[in-house]
Amino acid sequence: EAGVAQSPRYKIIEKRQSVAFWCNPISGHATLYWYQQILGQGPKLLIQFQNNGVVDDSQLPKDRFSAERLKGVDSTLKIQPAKLEDSAVYLCASRTAGLSITDTQYFGPGTRLTVL
Amino acid sequence: KNQVEQSPQSLIILEGKNCTLQCNYTVSPFSNLRWYKQDTGRGPVSLTIMTFSENTKSNGRYTATLDADTKQSSLHITASQLSDSASYICVVTGWYSSASKIIFGSGTRLSIRP
Numbered sequence: 001e002a003g004v005a006q007s008p009r010y011k012i013i014e015k016r017q018s019v020a021f022w023c024n025p026i027s028g029h030a031t032l033y034w035y036q037q038i039l040g041q042g043p044k045l046l047i048q049f050q051n052n053g054v055v056d057d058s059q060l061p062k063d064r065f066s067a068e069r070l071k072g073v074d075s076t077l078k079i080q081p082a083k084l085e086d087s088a089v090y091l092c093a094s095r096t097a098g099l100s101i102t103d104t105q106y107f108g109p110g111t112r113l114t115v116l
Numbered sequence: 117k118n119q120v121e122q123s124p125q126s127l128i129i130l131e132g133k134n135c136t137l138q139c140n141y142t143v144s145p146f147s148n149l150r151w152y153k154q155d156t157g158r159g160p161v162s163l164t165i166m167t168f169s170e171n172t173k174s175n176g177r178y179t180a181t182l183d184a185d186t187k188q189s190s191l192h193i194t195a196s197q198l199s200d201s202a203s204y205i206c207v208v209t210g211w212y213s214s215a216s217k218i219i220f221g222s223g224t225r226l227s228i229r230p
Contacts, residue, residue, distance in 0.1 A: 004159070040222070040223075040225075041222050041223070042120075042205050042207075042220035042221050042222045042223050043160070043205075043220050044220070045218065091159055091160075093159070104150075104162045104165065105162070105218075107159030107160050107161070108159050109157070109158055109159050110157075110158070110159055112157075
């Protein structure tokens, strides 16, 4: 079974520039998550999709971050304009839409963003 | 406030030794608790999952315990290997209005020295 794919793996930009990350979840997984992980910290949820609908985006800085999941499969996360404090690893995860409390999130390798 | 706190923040042990990582949480109502291993430059990978009724779960040399009354969990690693060097993240899921809420701890950074 193929895992969660993310690209690019690394990105370096200057502040005020724009950047976009792409995620392809595991086939058949209806739920998709984007997390921000700052060095030395645990992942922080940015947005959760169920198919192509948003379930939770309460911690997404909507003035500069946006995400979409057209057709309920792949997803993109965009930052415009980037700030220095956005330097972090952006993780994508997916899981099935089942109600089993033991369903596991599967994480991609992440995209490491450095804002200069 | 729903929180997950882990200790220690970092730990260095010699290869072959055992160690125990701690996780305290205040997430309520509680659904399940997972321990993840995150290698440098990789995404987290699930090691164990425990629900309210389970108090211990093993995965090879990893053994997790859960005390739902005191809201504490531990991850015990036996006979550590160099490949165990990683961050270990405790993740607690709660249920709110028929939707799950996943709370991550900050992780314990474990380094195994030869």
